Amino acid sequence: MPPQTQSILVIEDDPAVAEALVEGIGTEGYQVHWEATGTSGVAYARERSPHLVVLDVRLPDGSGFDFCREMRQLGLRQPILMLTVQSDEVDKVLGLEMGADDYLTKPYRLRELIARIRSLLRRAYGELSSVEADVLYAGDVTIDRTRGSVARDGRALNLTPTEFRLLVFLAQHPGQVFSRAQLIENVWGSDAEFYDDKTVSVHIRRLREKIEAEPSDPSLVLTVPGLGYRLAT
Amino acid sequence: MRRRSLRLRLALTYASMALLTALILGGILLGVLAQYYSRAESAYLNASAKLIAANPPPLTDQTALDSWAKAAALSTQTRVHLYDGAGTLLADSGSPGTLDPGSLLRYGQGHGYGRHSGFRLPDLLGSGLFGGSGNARSSRTLSVPLDQGRHARLSEAPASGHAALVSAAEAWFVAATLAVVLAALAGYLVAARIARPVISLTEASDRMAEGDLSARACVDRTDEVGRLADSFNAMAGRMETTVDTLRRFVGDAAHEIGTPLTALEADLDLAERAATTDKERSLVQRALGQASRLDALSTSLLQLSRLEAGGAFADASGGTPRDADREDVAALAREAAGGVASRAEQAGVELRLDISAGPLPVGARRTELQMVLGNLLDNAVKFTPEGGSVHLSARREGDTAVLTVADTGVGIPENEQDSVFGRFHRARNVAAYPGNGLGLAIVKAAVERNHGSVTFASSDSGTEFRVTLPLA
Structure with a gap:
């Protein structure tokens, strides 16, 4: 199932935020529907069964946590992404215990939200990002293996063949940590003996400068101290 | 005494x-x-x-x-x-x-x-x-x-x-000794009766001075001391209400700013995508930069107002103050290092870790320890030029857990070292770096709220922050 046909319900009371969300998520090709209250949102979810629900915590007719629980009690199994206003961990944990699958703390960036939506949809409806898949995802970056192209926000990114192989390898195993030696073996392959750890660091750095929205604060290719690198899930 | x-x-x-x-x-x-x-x-x-x-x-x-x-x-x-x-x-x-x-x-x-x-x-x-x-x-x-x-x-x-x-002298001596001892005892008892409410008042005002605004003197008397206690309690109550209102206001304001800010950033994100020329894109990116500054500021204000509200402050959603848990500082230090490692590597700053293999359990709130570690490591990486290093250590020293974050950064000017923990204070030599001057105020408030202490030593070749927390 290609992601473009998937439907998303946004339950958010603030029209300005909702409008931006609807438009932002819509430009990614999803069908977006907006409901301003928890009650109407739950009713819509029950009736139309969207693929994913984006749920604000503060709603005029009650707490998002309660609506989250209500949807779960109604037997709705689709992923729920909570939007919280508080950085309080207790609220987050509570949100997850209520049956939410993920959360984002306001203020958040649209890019971050879309990346979370994608990853939730991938997890829930067939793992597209696998070793065999032609199209891979790394956050908001799309990798087309057959065409050898990489794009973010619809704009193509120019990667060198080594950077492309490095990104593909990481994207094939999201979340898995690889040491520099493992990366040399799997990305550089037969020529591995000519390269050292420093080579990996240099390529990672350049790759980040190209694919990261904010290269100085990477959110896709992550360093794991003392171990190596992993792709953010 | x-x-x-x-x-x-x-x-x-x-x-x-x-x-x-x-x-x-x-x-x-x-x-x-x-x-x-x-x-x-x-x-x-x-x-x-x-x-x-x-x-x-x-x-x-x-x-x-x-x-x-x-x-x-x-x-x-x-x-x-x-x-x-x-x-x-x-x-x-x-x-x-x-x-x-x-x-x-x-x-x-x-x-x-x-x-x-x-x-x-x-x-x-x-x-x-x-x-x-x-x-x-x-x-x-x-x-x-x-x-x-x-x-x-x-x-x-x-x-x-x-x-x-x-004979008479001997009898007199016995009687006098008895009288003196009895008088001293009577004096002590009377004084204790007078002093008890005074001590209770003193304790209450001490606790108040330490920031526990819920402190009250328990004096059940109708005399002058009782009236003093009553007026002290009334004053304390008024003060607590005022301070709570102020803090709640800061917290609420930060909350309220969050929503339009989210909308603003989302719109700017959309504008960035819709931008057709480089000029447009760079303008939108500048606006986004300012929006994320506001973002960080409102988050910091919210954190600080929560920290300073102390245990008496129930948060806006009606939550109750949570008790501290046993948290492993070593594990949190490793986690925090993971959070900053990518940024450090990208900035060309070496991140060295020296974290106790065994657990370092402290009775503290997890989110607050994360703020402490996050802010200190953020600063260290931010203020260290390329080629430098940041050294994070977490170890046991006696019955305390000691965290140190040392960098080879720009240092804190000597004449500003007294005010680094102050709100919105930014040293003259960091004006070019992003930041709102709340990070160290948050660190100090979070550390002290968890019964720890934070000190630092700085020269123009680097800074070391040292956080000491009592082991649980």
């Missing part, structure tokens, strides 16, 4: 008042007694003198003189020396205390009472409350002129007054 001084001082005052009274009373009593007995002794000697003068010694041999002296000594209970006109000693009765009363009878009835030798009459005045001094003798002497130029000298009269005086 100060808390005890009221009790001590009052006890001492009471005791010295009792002592003074006892001294005056005792002085007068003993003085009067001494005078009385002194007169009594004089009178006794004079009466003895009259008795002796009325029965002059015989003009016979030495044995008769000796018998007379002894008889005179026994009858007057004094020592009798008999001198002739030239002052030559004729007879000496010896000390009356050693005389055998039986001998007087012998003088009249001949001999034969040898077995009574050594018999003594008991002292008329007893031997005092505490024994001893029963045979005390007066030091007064009196010459009694007799016939033919002879005279008798009377001495060692019974010092009956002395025994009585000693």
